[in-house]
Amino acid sequence: MIKKGxxxxxxxxxVLLFSAASVNAATLTVCPFGCDSATIQGAINAxxxxxxxxxxxxxxxxxxxxxxxxxxxGSGDTTIISPGIDIDAMFITSNNVRIQDxxxxxxxxxxxxxxxxxxxxxxxxxxxxxxxxxxxxxxMGIWV
Numbered sequence: 001m002i003k004k005g006x007x008x009x010x011x012x013x014x015v016l017l018f019s020a021a022s023v024n025a026a027t028l029t030v031c032p033f034g035c036d037s038a039t040i041q042g043a044i045n046a047x048x049x050x051x052x053x054x055x056x057x058x059x060x061x062x063x064x065x066x067x068x069x070x071x072x073x074g075s076g077d078t079t080i081i082s083p084g085i086d087i088d089a090m091f092i093t094s095n096n097v098r099i100q101d102x103x104x105x106x107x108x109x110x111x112x113x114x115x116x117x118x119x120x121x122x123x124x125x126x127x128x129x130x131x132x133x134x135x136x137x138x139x140m141g142i143w144v
Contacts, residue, residue, distance in 0.1 A: 024050070031056035040064055040072065040081065049094075055079050055102070064090045071098040077131055080105060085136075086112045092119045100128040108136035118143045 028043040028051060029035040035056065037043040041064050043053045049069040057078040064081065066072070082105040083089045089104045104116045116132045119125050119142070132141045 025052060027052045027054060029054050032058055044068060044070060063087050066090060066092045066097050067094050069094050069096040073100050074102040076101050077103045079103065085109055086114050088115045088118055090117045092117065092122060092125055095122050096124045098126045099130055103131040103133065105133045106139050107134065108139045110137050113138035113140060115140045115143045
């Protein structure tokens with residue numbers, strides 16, 4: 001009987017813990033002016049695990065490190081991440097990341113390889129409805 005009670009309390013505690021985490025999730029907005037952040041990386045840095053980041057239509061010239069459990073959502077091919085020549089666009093190092101509705105453009109000069117999305121040491125990374133466009137003979141798409 002004691003084991004059954006312990007199991008029930010453990011299950012109840014686990015459900016409450018995960019419910020509380022999802023209730024407190026915030027939505028951060030990214031746009032050039034008037035949002036929570038003018039850059040996607042700034043929003044990632046300000047986010048807590050479980051937060052959602054919504055990115056407005058624009059071209060964002062930045063290289064991202066996604067080191068938190070976040071969801072990053074754009075508006076499709078009009079939300080562009082383009083880090084510049086010979087620079088990787090996105091490096092994902094956290095579990096449970098969701099990337100969707102973005103366009104990632106990478107290019108290189110041929111001297112140094114670069115990657116659109118690099119995923120390392122993670123589980124449960126979802127990339128949905130995201131266009132990857134590479135130019136140059138050493139540009140790569142998704143590297144796992």
